[in-house]
Amino acid sequence: MAVGGKRRWWWKRRAAVVAGVTIAVSVWLGSHCYFRRENMAKAEEALVSMCEERARMIQDQFAVSVNHVHALAILISTFYYQKQPPALDQETFAYYTAKTAFERPLLNGVAYAERIIHSQREIFETRQGWTIMTMKREPSPMQDEYAPVIYSQETVSYIEAIDMMSGEEDRENILRARATGKAVLTKPFRLLESNHLGVVLTFPVYRSGLPEDATVEQRVEATAGYLGGAFDVESLVENLLRQLAGNQDITINVYDITNASEPLIMYGPQIPEGYMPLSHVSMLDFGDPFRKHQMHCRYREKPPLPLSAITTPFGIFVIIMLGGYIVFAAKNHYDNVKEDCRKMEELKVQAEAADVAKSQFLATVSHEIRTPMNGVLGMLDMLLDTDLNLTQKDYAQTAQVCGKALISLINEVLDRAKIEAGKLEIEAVPFDLRSILDDVISLFSSKSREKGIELAVFVSDKVPEVVTGDPGRFRQIITNLVGNSVKFTERGHIFVQVHLADNSDLGADEKVYSGLNGLSQSEKVQIMSDCTFDTLSGFEAADTRNNWENFKLLLSDEMILPEASTSDKEPDIVTLIVRVEDTGIGIPLCAQDRVFTPFMQADSSTSRNYGGTGIGLSITKCLVELMGGQINFISRPNVGSTFTFTAVFKRCNKDAIADTKRTLSEALPTGFRGMKAFIVDGKPVRNAVTRYHLKRLGIAVEVANTVKMMLNSLTRQNSNFRTGRQPYIILIEKDSWYTGMDVYLHNQLLLLKQNDCVLELPKIILLVTCEYDKMSTGSLVDTVINKPLRASTVAACLQQVLGMEKQQKKELSNGPTNLRNLLAGKNILVIDDNKVNLRVAASALKKYGARVECAESGKDALSLLQLPHKFDACFMDVQMPEMDGFEATRQIRLMESKENEQISIGGASRGEDSMIVEWHLPILAMTADVIQATYEECLKCGMDGYVSKPFEEQQLFQAVAKFLVSKPSSDS
């Protein structure tokens, strides 16, 4: 196809070239012809005008001559015939005519012949003294009449005595002349003597008394003689024309065309010459109506072609060719560019497709690997449970660790691939940021304890409790960063802070990045490495903005404006700044610019020492960007790194907060509100963290730097107002503790009690970072809390110490008996299209004492559940033909909400709303595949929970307990 297209294209191009050339040539030819024709027309015009000019001139001259001959005729008739004796003789005539010859330029001579009747010949001859001769110079034979020349101009004196009637031409002329009374001309013939072509003009001379309208007979009768002249046309015309301009260019032929079929030449070459195609014919009127004359003019040579007729078309031709070439070249170029562009597009599409394919391939492969890997890991787990000797166990454990590492790597690759394929979507669900942070912290708690690193979280009070965003991804980001930090930190601390973006800037403004990453600081580091810094652990952090000065600023800011910010109309968007600060090995300067590039670690030795693939940070970056934030970091080798990222969340409205708080994670116990606690901690940042956790539990906090200060302040306070308030708790950092402290403290406190400063002995809690710290605590300490601190662990500890263990706890020690209690006597509907499942589920529930009814489809269930019904709960299979569990649930909920509306309306009118029980049947999904998506789908369509099939006692209990215990009265 491409070849065909190319050929077609080639042909097209060829045709275009041919067409272009053809057009150019035709334009060239056309313009050339035009110029030629124009030139010809001009030449013809010139010819016509020249011809007409000559014709007119000859005619005029001729007319002049004829007129003069006419005058001569009058002269003769006057002086010869009307004078007696005649006053004219040969001498006078010759003299006169010679003198007036200039008047007749075309006549080379005139002569007068008298009309002699034969009867008068004798007399005439004797009178003249000569005999009448013929043209041949012989004595004339006898004729009817004669016309002998009696007077002649000197130039033609040779014709004296010759009878003009003897020449045939002359005779005809004479006869015609006397009949018409006008000048007549002969046809051209060779003249005597000169042998030139010429014509003879004959003019009759009448005796007087001839009337104007005389008849031919009268004229003939009155004829006295004939005046004649010879026009030597050839030489005369020659002379005449010579006087005119342009004589050389044209040839002229004069014809006598009296006999139209046989024109007689009068002037010019016998065979017409010159440029034949262009000629002009002018009629000549010599005054003789019998004779007709024509003048033919033509150029001697073909009129020359003007140079412009060649150059101009050639110029046009060249211009057209050039223009055509330009168009052609442009078109060619355009085609080429277009072709290139198309190829580029193709390549681009291919490249994009390849990229997508790559990501998809990665995703698929990762997924495919994950499945068998799960099997491998599971088997390893099982293998580890069996009896193994030590070596085997070691091998198996190693294999398991490797497998887990592989799985986590695959998960990361999968994430990365998903992000690249654009398949990763950010959720928007309300979540509690603080509890997520606590969870992450607890993930790493064992590691941090092992290493003896302080791990702490601090969330600014201004950060809303519940925000809308993607908790999973947020957790992943934090986990990645903290995980990295834990990996690369051997001493010091890891500190996670969350602030609102706008007020976090307050502290950051003055200190810019300059020099933070630079080497200039490294010397200082060495000098200062002995002193302690105002950071969480006292080690220096890379980002000096995180030291106590700024932190204090942030805190004080919060103290000052806690109300102002909440009372204001809050924006919908919450931008958080999260800092993860560690005092680890830092990132080498040379590697800092490729930290976020996938599979790039600081250097190859890193992966040997610390493991990992280096994909985590790139994923983190992607995730942060997906969440509308930015990530950057400040790092100094051997000092530590601080990663800072922003994340944009939506603020939840109040109702949603209340809702989610109920359902989200474990709510913190509320029993501590109003309690007071003392923190003894010399490090301000650290005690701020501790304070934060206690505040979350609702405990009022006071801070003292040392135990002594604490005791002092206790004394002072309680002497002022000794209210029997909640028991004091004293939390003491390990730093402020030393051996024997417990005894001292105990004594002091006892003393205080005796002085009535405290009503009860405060509980003493020690905060430790490392496991081994526990050992050195004294016996008088009530309990020890292992860092990292989490609100929930602190709460658990406090409950334990204060003896506040809740009765709830007992319930957790449930069992079949409990389940039996819960389910006994309850009406439960089980819906499943699979009879076997139905039977099993039903009997399982029956076993716990429930009264079970079964339905085999969603529709049956709907008809059974028409309100009002007796059921306390409903177990619904998710996947059913016709109407699946989700749809059925939606229908049920719809029914209920309608009913509830009616009830509430009715109830309100009756004013007994307290008695009203809202219809809400607990619906639990039964599903074999317990994956998150299904669970979410369940909640979305209004289900209350799910249990996996086949039933597991524990899970069943948990699911059922939520509903059947919480409102037992309404159910029974």
Next chain:
Amino acid sequence: MSLMALREQLNVLVNSMFLEGLLDQQFRQLQMLQDASSPGFVAEVITLFCEDSERMLTELTKLLDQAVVDYQKVDAYVHQLKGSSSSVGAQNVKLACIQFKQFCEENNKEGCLSALNMVKHQYYSLRSKFDTMLQLEQRIQAYGSEQQN
């Protein structure tokens, strides 16, 4: 044969089935559900399961015989079969069903056919054991009623 011997035989049979991987924990759950109030519970469930499974296997065979296979229908049946087998604790059948389901999702006819054969094979081998088990149960019950008489 004494009642004890019969019980012993039944136990041996069930245990061997466990060992072979034909059954899993779920079957134990079923056995636990059977008590004085519902003496024939296990037998009932097994009968139900067999009836159900055979019906579905016939349907599946029919569906896969067609030139154009309606994979959605096939999937629905396989899902049901999987559900009931997991309820009964028929581990091998369940695993075969999972395999089947995968082929079905890939619209892989070859795979489906072989998977169906696998399921059938597993089912029939289980079925024969179940038959023995049911006979034993019946005899035990008959014994029990005789004794009562």
